[in-house]
Amino acid sequence: MLNLLKSIVQEVSKAPELGAALEIIVRRVRQAMNTEVCSVYLLDPVQNRYTLMATEGLNASAVGKVTLGHSEGLVGLVGVREEPINLQNAPSHPRFRYFPEIGEDPYNAFLGVPIIHRRRNLGVLVVQQQEARLFDESEESFLVTVSAQLAATIAHGEATGILSGIHFSGERARDVCIKGVAGSGGVGIGQCAVIYPPADLDAVPDKACEDIEVELAAFSVAVETVRDDIRKVDSRLSDQLRPEERALFDVYLGMLDNNALPGEVVSMIREGHWAQGALRRVIDEYVRHFEAIKDAYLSERAVDIKDLGTRLLACLQMDAEQIERKYPDKVVLVSEELTPSMLGEVPRNKLVGLVSARGSGNSHVAILARAMGLPCVMGAVDTPINRIEGVEVVVDGFSGELYSHISAELRSYYLSIAEEERNLSKGLEQIRDKPCVTTDGHQMPLWVNTGLMTDVMRSLNQGAEGVGLYRTEVPFMINDRFPSELEQRDSYREQLEAFSPGPVTMRTLDVGGDKSLSYFPIKEENPFLGWRGIRVTLDHPEIFLVQVRAMLKASAGLNNLRIMLPMISNISEIEEAMHLVYRVYHEVREEGFDVALPPLGVMIEVPAAIFQVREIAERVDFISVGSNDLTQYLLAVDRNNPRVASLYHTFHPAVLHALKRIVEDAHAVDKKVSICGELAGDPGGAILLMAMGYDMLSMNANNLLRIKSVLRAVSLEWAQALLARLLTMDSPQVIKATIDLALREIGFDHLSRPPRTETH
Structure with missing residues (x-):
């Protein structure tokens, strides 16, 4: 049975379009179950009606013509209940609906199962037989399994068909929406350019x-x-x-x-x-x-x-490859799985948006998109990658939606949002050089996260006071080999000089998880719980030593370097890494470089580290929280997996309590704590982190002035009262709604843009 199921799925996935896929399904399922009828009814979201889309055994001329209301007949009942219905004598059921044009009057046995994809009811798969009998458990299980396996293929086929300009009901498509998850806020309108892996x-x-x-x-x-x-x-x-x-x-x-x-x-x-x-x-x-x-x-x-x-x-x-690819003036870069290196494929002045079928709003390409100020939609799994080349689309990075077949009304709506965003950015420029001080006098230093050289000028133009996270893996990821000590030194020197005398916190090489090097592949079943961060560099001291040596030499005469260790889960890792840093420091001094020993800190991003913050803080100079990975590990949610993206809540009560405990334990031993995750760049998140007592907030440059404008408008006392109220709540959705309401009450509703509700 498993081989049969695999064979059906493979054949369906190769079908050129949705109609052919449905015909394969009804033919193969009817053969496999040895029934007289197999049919597929799809729910048209525009009309909210089921349409007979394919059948083997009923009148073929009825395909595309017979429709039912979303709760009409036995098909509608299956859809409403979202579970299988198995009947011995279907015509005697009170919900039975007779359609003479499809010729189903001689069939008594009925088994229908819903086709559900990502909580959305796509349709109903039905088998029927003349003999009055119940389908047995194995038959029911098989049909349920077939439906579950094929749901994604049908969803993908439906999206592909609609993208051609016609709904499967025959109506002309308009403002076709493909849902993903928000990766980076903003609006982009342009033509799709698909980047695809070689020889695939x-x-x-x-x-x-x-x-x-x-x-x-x-x-x-x-x-x-x-x-x-x-x-x-x-x-x-x-x-x-x-x-x-x-x-x-x-x-x-x-x-x-x-x-x-x-x-x-x-x-x-x-x-x-x-x-x-x-x-x-x-x-x-x-x-x-x-x-x-x-x-x-x-x-x-x-x-x-x-x-x-x-x-x-x-x-x-x-x-x-010998022919340079020509891009239109406004490009939306699309891929099955966007990677940081792909962002360099299109000239920056032409790039207006990013779309990835895989990944989530917290994957690293989304973080880079935010750093570059590009609207981005991640996890758009139903995007028909093969058919979207050259199609004009709207990328709504606020709500995580992609629109094609754009109507004049929708275009006008998004153009007005884009204009509003530009005006908002211009309005914030007047506070660039003003300190981030609350209304009751509390100063909140705002630092930036960087990785690309293009981040530097943007960060300085936004009034950044320092760098809370320099992602040193970026120079490694855009290379086809390990960069030499001299290459690294030059790269680090540019960062240190640009922000001098402000501090620059350089994280040692952090690869593994969703950050891979083509020349140093790490293949693992569960990469996020595997060989990554400090685990890699301690196993390869030759990489770690060269990198630290380059950092120290780059800091000569500037002395604004801070070194940070990622993915720390136990004390021994800190002690081993510190030993290597001290060794390199003395070697560099012996070579004649006049450098100071930089402050050494660690990232708290593994749950085990939460419960050892005091012991860790006693050994290092500072603590920095990586809230993205910490949230992922606390909630057991892969932040790159669109299937569980809705479960990744930065305002989850457990996350907030953990963040509060970290800062309290670090302050207990007189160590300062910064945070460099995406939560710091969220207006509501920044308010709560300030209330918890974090000493510095580090974020993408594009968020800096918005966060400054919010924090300058509130008092620390007000923020602490809000935090105390939120810590009594047990629902992340309620916490987020309460924060948004608080922002609206102080006049900052534009910083938390609601998703567009009117879709066609």
């Missing part, structure tokens, strides 16, 4: 062909290159393989005959598809046919087809 057929987008002859020539070169490679391998192995084993190479060459696979790709190119997209479509069709064959030997040939397709694609992409 599934990731290749559909795109119109700009020059058919150029695409044909490129494909011809790719085919000939792959043919030559196969012939060379065949010749090289001729002495080692038997004739029957070498026959495989003849099979490959046969597939590459101009009358075979290449001929079909050429035909598609002539129809207007670019070569890579045409290749993907042809390979998908071949694979689907081979995988559907019951003969084991022939079905395995699908692997050979994929291999050939990947080889051809690699050649095409190698050729395409």
